[in-house]
Every structure is written in structure tokens, then in C-alpha cells.
Amino acid sequence: xxxxxxxxxxxxxxxxxxxxxxxxxxxxxxxxxxxxxxxxxxxxxxxxxxxxxxxxxxxxxxxxxxxxxxxxxxxxxxxxxxxxxxxxxxxxxxxxxxxxxxxxxxxxxxxxxxxxxxxxxxxxxxxxxxxxxx
Numbered sequence: 001x002x003x004x005x006x007x008x009x010x011x012x013x014x015x016x017x018x019x020x021x022x023x024x025x026x027x028x029x030x031x032x033x034x035x036x037x038x039x040x041x042x043x044x045x046x047x048x049x050x051x052x053x054x055x056x057x058x059x060x061x062x063x064x065x066x067x068x069x070x071x072x073x074x075x076x077x078x079x080x081x082x083x084x085x086x087x088x089x090x091x092x093x094x095x096x097x098x099x100x101x102x103x104x105x106x107x108x109x110x111x112x113x114x115x116x117x118x119x120x121x122x123x124x125x126x127x128x129x130x131x132x133x134x
Contacts, residue, residue: 005124005125005126006126007124008121008123008124008125008126009066009123009124009126011114011118012063012064012066012069012118012123012124013064015063015111015114015115015118016059016060016063016064018111019056019057019059019060019076020056020057020060022056023052023053023056023057023060024057026049026052026053026056027053030049033049034046034049037049040086040087042086052079052083055075055076055079056076056079058072059072059073059075059076059079063076063118063123065127065128066123066124066126066127066128066129066130067127067128067129068129069118069122069123069127070118070119070120070122070123071119073115073116073118073119074115074116074119076115077112077115077116077119080108080111080112080115081112083108084104084105084108084109084112088101088102088104088105088108089101089105090102090104090105
């Protein structure tokens with residue numbers, strides 16, 4: 001049961017859900033995301049927001065398909081590391097806001113662990129292009 005080829009595929013699907021929904025939200029609520037990033041004093045907001053959208057959507061597609069999954073997972077790991085430090089800096093906050101951001105920070109650490117593991121282990125047997133990589 002635990003070495004079934006569906007397990008890594010299911011893990012990839014679960015991992016990308018947050019990125020797909022976030023990427024779609026970036027497209028559908030561009031101005032709201034610009035405001036959020038500006039509030040955090042992020043430079044070059046339109047360029048970085050576009051890059052974030054591409055990483056989230058294209059990276060998710062790569063992980064779902066298992067195509068170039070190691071590279072995509074590592075890029076998403078690096079991206080999530082940067083986002084976590086810049087946007088979930090709970091140590092600079094107080095009260096309830098601190099607790100909320102600390103929860104997001106810890107959640108992202110768990111996601112980063114999964115992405116790093118995927119970048120090391122690969123996508124499993126159910127992956128586009130797998131036969132060529134043998």
C-alpha cells in the first residue's frame with residue numbers, strides 16, 4: 001500500500017493546492033496583491049508579482065505532471081523561503097497578528113520541507129517523461 005505509485009502523485013497534488021489557488025488569486029485580484037506587497041515595502045512590485053504568479057502556476061503544473069518536478073520543487077522551495085521571511089516576519093509583530101503570522105511561518109516551513117524532499121527524491125513513478133529519464 002505505501003509504495004503504491006499513487007502516493008507520490010497524491011502528495012504532489014496536496015502540495016500544489018495552496019500554490020494553484022494563490023496563483024489564481026494573484027491573477028484575479030492583481031491590484032489587491034499589489035497593495036499587499038506595497039504595504040510590506042517590497043520593491044518592483046509588478047515585476048515580482050508577475051514572477052510569483054508564474055512560479056506558483058507553472059511550478060504547480062510541473063509538479064502535477066511530474067515534469068521537471070525536481071527543478072520546479074527546488075525553485076518553489078527557494079520562492080517560498082523568500083516569501084516566508086519577507087511576508088510572515090512574526091518576530092516584528094505583537095498580539096494576535098504575531099500569532100497569525102507565526103502560524104503562516106510554521107505552515108510554510110512544513111511546505112518547504114515537502115518541496116525540498118520532492119526536489120531530492122523526485123516525483124515518483126507517475127510522471128511525464130519518466131521513461132526517458134531512466
